[in-house]
Amino acid sequence: MLFSLLSIFLAGLLAAFFYRRYPKVALPVLSLFLLGIIAYFARFTAPVLQGEVLIQEVPWINALDIHFTFLLDGLSLFFALLITVFGLLILLYSSKYMEHSAQRGRFVSYLLLFMGSMLGVVLSANLISLFVFWELTSFSSFLLIGFNHRQEASRRAARQALLITSGGGLALMAGFIFLEIATGSGYQLTELLTRPEAVADSGLRTAAIILIAIGAISKSAQFPLHFWLPNAMAAPTPVSAYLHAATMVKAGVYLLFRLNPLFQEVALWHHLLGITGALTMTLGAWKAFQEDDLKRILAYTTVSALGILFMMVGLGGEAAVNAAMVYLMAHALYKGALFLAAGSIDHQTGSRRISQLSDLMRKMPATAAAVLLSAASMAGVLPLLGFVGKELLYDALYHSGQEWSMIYLALLFMAGAFFKAVSIDIVYNALIRKGNLQDKTIREADVFMAFPPLLMAAVSLLAGIAPALVVEPLLKWSAADIYAAEPSMKLKLWHGFNRVFLLSVATLLAGAGLYVLRDRLRQVSKPAWLDADYWYDAVVSTTETLAKASTEILQNGYLRNYIATVILAFSALLIYALVDGGLGLPRPPEGLFNGLQIYELVIFALVVLAVVFLFNIRSRLIVTATFGIIGYSIALAYTLFSAPDVAITQFLAETLTLILLILIIHRLPPYTLRNTITRIKYLPVAILFGVLMTITSWIILEQDKDSALQRYFLEKSISEGKGQNAVNVILVDFRALDTLGEITVLTVTMIGIIALLAFQTDRAEL
Amino acid sequence: MSDILTPFILLPLWVLLIAFIFCILFWKYAKVQAVIALTSAAGYLLSAVWLFLAVYQDGIQVVQIGNWPAPYGITLVADLFASIMVLISAVIAFAIILYSLQDISAERKRNGFYPVLLVMVFGVCGSFLTGDVFNLYVWFEVMLVASFVLIVLGNRQGQLEGSVKYVTLSFISSGFLLTGIAILYKLTGTLNMADLSEAIAQHPDPELINLATVFFLVGFGIKAALFPFFSWLPASYPTPPISVVGLMAGLLTKVGVYALMRFFTLLFTYDLPSTHSLLLVLAGLTMFFGVLGALAQRDFKKILSFHIVSQIGYMIMGLALFTPLAIAGSIFYIVHHILVKTNLFLISGIVKVTQGHYLLSKLGGVYDRYPYLTLLFAISAFSLAGIPPLSGFWGKFILAKAGLEANRYFIVAVSLLVGLLTLFSMSKIWVSVFWSSAPGEAKGEFKYDSRTLFKSHYLLILSSVFLTLCTLVLSFYPEALIALSKRTAEQLLDPQIYIDAVLNNNNN
Amino acid sequence: MRTLILSTILRALTPLFISFALYMFFRGHNNPGGGFIAGLIASIPFMLHAMVFGYKRTTRVFRIRPRLLAGLGLLLALISGMFSVLRGEPYLSPVWVDEKLPVIGKVGTPIFFDFGVLLVVFGVVLQITFLLTEE
Amino acid sequence: MNLLIALIVGILFSASLFLMLQKSFFKLIIGVILFGYATIFFLFTVGGTTKNAPPLISPQEASVEGLADPLPQALTLTAIVISIGVQLFVIVLLKKVYEEVGTEDLDDLNTTDRI
Structure with missing residues (x-):
């Protein structure tokens, strides 16, 4: 049975390429092929009429227990014959009906795609493979309804049908998963149908029924999701006859029939x-x-x-x-x-x-x-x-x-x-x-x-x-x-x-x-709201309005709002972590000034002063200078805390940054006076963030640290690293990979700056 | 043992770094750089395959850089997850470099396009492989600085504006990461991830670890474009040329996701109910608001950019559910998403070649005129939307199954709804770019027909075909990747395997 | 006139700075210093030169392209780690020469690595300065 | 002592954020750099604030007790160099943006977010 399906899909693929070019040959060949398929299924009539059930299993995805399991009993055989016989008739009919269409190759191809999928639906005995084919019928129906794609009505109808049937399909999928969870049947229909009591016991039965019913309702155009079907009449008529009367819309009914033993x-x-x-x-x-x-x-x-x-x-x-x-x-x-x-x-x-x-x-x-x-x-x-x-x-x-x-x-x-x-x-x-x-x-x-x-x-x-x-x-x-x-x-x-x-x-x-x-x-007289299409449009336009509104709020283009959002979300999480963890401030600060020396206070005062200065100045040069003071103070702090390497580096880095800032600062326009309100609007955010970071770092700094690594590095520095400066040994030896990354960053920065400065701006339309 | 193993892990990194250096040395010769780039991309792909096979057959590969035993030195670790990510990044890098040969202007090629592209992949690859939190920060920076450069390369106004936002928020995120690393070091005295995993599990005060968790969550959250930290992504991604966006769309945010998955499976598992519920909420919000953003847009590239955000939600959803199946779903989803999303961007670039726009209202008629392009788009777009049996369906299906098994009905409902909205958005592109007639069609604004388009831009199409073939394999034969993802998920959920591999590797 | 004085001063300063940079570099393994610091110090005279005399004159004096230096530095750092791989040890394992050299001290791959850092910093800083003074 | 350091960290963070939330690109950059300083300073201080004991080991003395933790210092160094790279880049970016767009007002730099 798998073979018959695959051959139909293959025929569809070939038709896309050859049907239009060789219609004289393609039509008879295709018709004979479909006759063969019909004969193939007709052959099973005799055993099925004896009450036999034929099953074929083809493994597919073992990891998920999803297989192509095909089952041929009276019900599937009836549908299979319906689909194939009608398919042949429709093919013959449309060979004339679509005679002058430039895209009749595609048409036949879609039609065969649909036929294969629909056959797949009625033959599948694995819920998921059934679902796959189910969605494929929706998709091929989408392509067929939109066949006259230059007409707005066709496009709209096609999209509507796709959304309704796929939306229902998603519910159906959830329903199928519930059935599997309830029975542990590995999605096998044959096993599933024998265990209605397992479904009942699982407590998932109600949900499964509702979800499956939604799937069937959407597919078979039941109220209140029926409106896509009349609109789907935008499709070429053979399509309406085949999909939207005889076969596809019956898939929902077929599903109900199939699952009826489970829920009857x-x-x-x-x-x-x-x-x-x-x-x-x-x-x-x-x-x-x-x-x-x-x-x-x-x-x-x-x-x-x-x-x-x-x-x-x-x-x-x-x-x-x-x-x-x-x-x-x-x-x-x-x-x-x-x-x-x-x-x-x-x-x-x-x-x-x-x-x-x-x-x-x-x-x-x-x-x-x-x-x-x-x-x-x-x-x-x-x-x-x-x-x-x-x-x-x-x-x-x-x-x-x-x-x-x-x-x-x-x-x-x-x-x-x-x-x-x-x-x-x-x-x-x-x-x-x-x-x-x-x-x-x-x-x-x-x-x-x-x-x-x-x-x-x-x-x-x-x-x-x-x-x-x-x-x-x-x-x-x-x-x-x-x-x-x-x-x-x-x-x-x-x-x-x-x-x-x-x-x-x-x-x-x-x-x-x-x-x-x-x-x-x-x-x-019929008021507009009685029309289901009216509701569809309302839902669509509401969604679009909502989308627009939410995006205009979230993605409003103002960088400072983005920053504030990130910081506020972060603050909320941090506050939660602090409060939830019961993390108060560390022990009362009695030992606060232990070991405190005047240098530290000086550094602290410098930073505070500089920061205060930063808050209310108008000249870029002064901002830059203030910024320099902060940088150098920090370098000073590093010196104080036994880190000469870091201090020198910070000092040099700060100097380099300052030079660069000064090099470009004179090119910028003068500050214009800013509205004070916009200036201080975000001050609370900044203060909140500062307070939280103070608390966090205080709590963290009060903790003891495991010093195994410290000791290792200090001890191995000379013996294994052949150097007395442990920091340098770490940089070029113990953690040289970090340094390799670091100089790579520097090199990339260099290229970036070359790209920024040397590039002749590309002014072509993007 | 380690001497034989060394090249496995380092080879991909070496290939890229050497290629980067040689591109700088041959600065003036864009053609030579192109050759270097393509060769190294192929070399990277081969070495990634080699690494993956080694990991697949022999288990986790570890190398202690500088021969310093863990946790003192830096350890590079390739477990299944990392090697899968390296492999997929290599696939994408190869396709993108192929594409860029015809996509990128000569002026850009002369100003360092190739070396920066290679070094960005270098950073990405390093981020996947490192087993040390500070080293991860360094790799992140390599990748980020390279991506800054790629975003501005060209100096168009949009690029400059987008890069301001991107750079600022990325810098904040790096700051948070660094603070988080500092906190972890203070609390545990170590930087090695395996060692950290043990130290955190034994730490007496999980409340303190919580503080670090917040920093990492936000830091990685910004990089992964989670709600509400995603604003930089739609602001900057649509601005540079397609080759760049394609690569970033595929890889960069996924590095954030990778890091989240690594940290929240290996390190922060001490308080699953609160951390992972939070992740679940964020996942739902991310997918929902991401797709809403996509619905609001009218520009091909912007729509696709917002979809990245939305899809990130699915990956995090799997992580947050934290069952083997869910994590496997995430991994599958990541791989699928990288292929499909990159490909969609590539296709949008080809469409742009035909009509010179990205605005939906100015595009049309592709369906009639370029049937093969239409087919490429259909496969990727409807895969993204989750039409079975395309790869996106399997990802969504696994996640839905995992969610329902875990009784997390609400998130599954959200994910299905978002799937429908994704379909809505993709069908919008389909209808307006492919089905409807182009406004300029009558005036003969199509520069090419199907044949001449291929002749003049065959590399663009070939790279897209390459990715499409990968997608098709994933779609019709998902078995291999799903089984692999499941194995990977088991490995991730049992940190002891990772810890043993890293810490007990010292002696031999 | 002014430029003459400056150029004379700079000419005198340049070797001084470079020797100081080398001093900082070689003492770096045992005392504060090292590749990054040395690289920055070495670039100072050229930076000054470029800022005072402009891009054109500086590049006439300074023939080699700074970006090449950066590339070579990176290459040196990369390769210095590969010696150990040849010996069957992991990447970036230190390899030391047993004898001590005068002035420089012990010689080993970490020193080359650090020299690579120096070159990168030197090249990068100069390249940026040159570009900024070009206009 | 720790409180003092924590205060410095907090004040630096506050100031940097305040600057970042202004309309001026120039202030944004200063804010970004300060943010980096604050982070790096915090990273440094987790190693402890040992005074007068730099991690320079003299070959004669066997004891390494009391020396400062070299690891955070090394990490700080790496982080400083990396952020220097980013700083240089953003400063040049500022220059370029002003040249190209003619403004450094961030409110005029949001065309890419328009729907």
Whole structure:
């Protein structure tokens, strides 16, 4: 299985280079290749239908227990076939649809990247490899939504989708990590799913459920993160059909299905998903009803359908899962077909607004037939698969006996009515009505574009008529993997005249009613804040404002603020260390003046005087001189404290600095009078810092020192270092490496000064 | 034993210093200097590989400089962590020198660009290898003074202004370090890190050690650009040419991080709850405010500069969590970050070559015109943002796992949020520089097409490709580095190994 | 006139300062002094010269480029540590000649190392002064 | 005694910081240099304030008791030389900044931080 994935990625890479240059060869080769992949997976149907589960393990990152573990059971096989078959159809379709795009090579490449990633998601049995593929689907979706990257709307939609789905992905990752921590399963799904009790005992279950649900919600466009999906319609239509109707958005649902055995006993799981799904379903249906743009209608109905699937997982139980599985299949078929047909219509007529379309039944009969059948399936009309699905949904809700099921049922009824109204709208206005397209010459789409939707619609019909033959065998096993029990699905087209059927009929009538009232209902005014996009923009702009504000405070350009920040933060830490450590001042200063000599007081007085002088002078020369006094006083102190070498060095260094200062001082402009307030504004900071440093150094100086090193150096100086001046011996021998670094610094300084002074300033635009 | 080992540790340092000296001796001959620089970079890389292999196979390598036994002389120590850092610095130095051959103006090359670049790497390498706190200060200064020079080299107004801030804050940081060293010496009577580790562990008054800890935390914090000490970085990094920024972005702050990791695993572990909680808070604030800064910017280089700050937070987060996995995560993150961040700067330089700007609003159209450049950027940018399976994801993943295992939920939440904001910021660059059309496109302001760009600037692209390949290896085969990081983390968390290697090495 | 006097004084002072610097250097191992101090002292007469007469005249007198001196000094310091490596000891281990020389005292690699320091300081200070007086 | 030294250290730090927090680049530099002095002086004093006993060993006397600790002195020397390097550099930087930008007012030197 790994091999099949890798070959798809490789094909994607090659397509980027060769597809555009050799389309005549590339398309057939690619199609054959995908057929091969389909055949490869189809081969597994026989064992899987026996209830077998195939597992392949490929080690990857042993250090983290992350491997490519692939698992093929009913559920993954169903999705794998869905992905590959749709992928092939989409590829054929887009070979015509994107015929004139300059970047069709990239397009095909991204499409294959997506296909590989999506296959990876549904085949992975290791949570992290699943996550990797999961994020890759988001990323390839980003590239595909932004495919028409010269349009602002595409760029915005792409970025929005990426942020929402990746943000959800991060939550998902955390959830996965919790699951691993709870079970110690090394992220292996096969092991994890067998240990719901470990998850329950760990106390991490609630967090894991919420985090995983956020991931699934963002990916499957559930309220309140649903808005990226309608915006993603900026993508080329084949992409919408493939990613945003049939496969990628179902990844969230797939994940719920996959993890259902782990959580199916937990109330939170049911309520969270059920309520989210029900809300999304209702909202999506209502929004779909408002739209005129064919693609946006389809996008909102997709949101709504995904809501139904979430709701059914939330409802729980075998019947609900069976119904969800059938409905998922039905939805993929009709929605894929509708999208592709919408793309063809757009391609041929130049519009996809229903109000501007008409007469398509006559102009584009094949496409129109696909639309008709698929819309019927969406509306749940006999004898299509959509009808079978809807019946099962009603049935499951009606008989479930769960506390929320009647509310769900009522909402589903409403949503269903909207679906029907929308279907009527599409079929009547776009296909049948005689309108402004009547006199235009519009041709049927190319066979590559007309065939895929027609095929999907045909399957909808076929599967509706004989569900037990066409879809039940595989779906049964898929559903069984979700509730982790023996398969219990039995599909029939006709269940007889019972209450559920009556409900279906009632929905149809209600839908027709809604259609009639359509214009009036659409006029209901909608405040801006009801629009989720409004909130997205608000969050984005708030973040940017916040970023700007915080940066203007932190990075305000004033060096003295930076210095003050550093010093204040440092002072806070130091005060904390002093107080927390209970470090008071050392013993009362009675012995303060012990051994004090007049020289020391003189030095002290000199420093203090010089400092006082520094604080209030206007002339640079005097500042320099005062600074010199301080430097020489310190040199004096070194002499006093038995450090002749240091004293001489300090003396010479000070002199050198002074000479240099004086050399350049006369080039500077005179001081201008400064505002006293800015001058002394920071005085408290300076004093605080001084006080703290005084206390710290006093405390430290009062400590005793271990003198092992001192003795070693003094003793070995002559015998090993061959010198009587221990300081010099340390410098050139014991710690010569320091000195080597020191002279390197001096040399670099020299180069720096050469660079500063000799360089002809580079005035070119940086 | 030590006589055989000597060259292992010193070879990288020698190579760089000798190259530096010869560049000075051949001052007038920029071409000769370029040859010296490239040769020495290759030599440095080879010797770093050799050192790493030696450490990997035979354990910690130690050399007592001047044959004075520890703790009296200066000890150079190469443990796994140090040798990994030396190796990665060599990789970066090599790529940068390759890049600089075509990036740096002739005037800069004539005024000491190569020797200063080499000596900066020399300082960086020395900082990694030293086992003595005062010696560390000296290496830091070598590195810093060299970086001062690199920042001003060119004398543009921005460079001069940025360098004022950089120099001042760096000097303050060095002052704090020196004070901290003085305190440690007074309290323990030693400067050798291994010896200090033992002395601190046995010290009767940890409250006093706390004082030193504060000085080191702030001193290294400034160098590593932690919150709230990072202001110098965005002020100065965007000003010099790309080769310089790339090198600094990759290496300099990481030396601060390295020092923090060394000190807070080897020395200051006497009071984990307070010191490392403090680090954790700082880590969170650093990543958050760093990324906010990036969001506020509109200039390619400034955005990338703020991201450095933000990413430092992740590295410190691993240190602060202080579990083997977390430290391993930090190490992985450092390596990943150095590669990716340097590469992003290099790519921004190539983009600048095509259109002459760094301002996002004046850039565009790269996606259509330079597909290969786009690919290079995509790999690095989305790696930084943590899109799996690119290397940044593994770093973030390991840290998140470590954080959740340690029940530090809040910091993990912050780190994930910051990851999302990073993606936001990277996608902003992507959208405006790569996807949207360039304002000047219609006027034919592109100087090159994909082919002529490569022909005239092949070294820029090759060095970026080199780093990208490294990133890809890390992304698809992270196993090697993760396992190595884990081993390194175990070594770091058991200071006794280090202490034994240094102090018991005297006799043989 | 003034310059003549100054130049005469400087000419007389230069050897004096250099001998004093060498004195400080060689006594450095046993008494206060050493490479850094000696290097600074040695550079004083040339600094003065450059400050009084300007860059052009000084460089006419002082032929060798100071930055070369600095480079050579660094090289000397670097190499002085390598003798021990040849003998199988760690880098920078001192190697001493057994006999004592008159005036200078014991000779060993640390003395060369210190002389390297002297050269670096001398070269660096002169280079900076020359540059500053160039304009 | 120690208090006196501590006071000198503290006063030096205070003064240096005060100068650094002014608008003038020149004062900033003096402040930076003083900051270095304060640090180095503190580094020196941790070796103890022994009087009249420089670490010069006479070959005749075996005892080294009472001599000052040579190590902080050596470290101080290294630190002084290093900071001299940085000092020289910043002083020349001041000159160059004034030549290029025409001001030494730090408030006019913040274009690089503008968004």
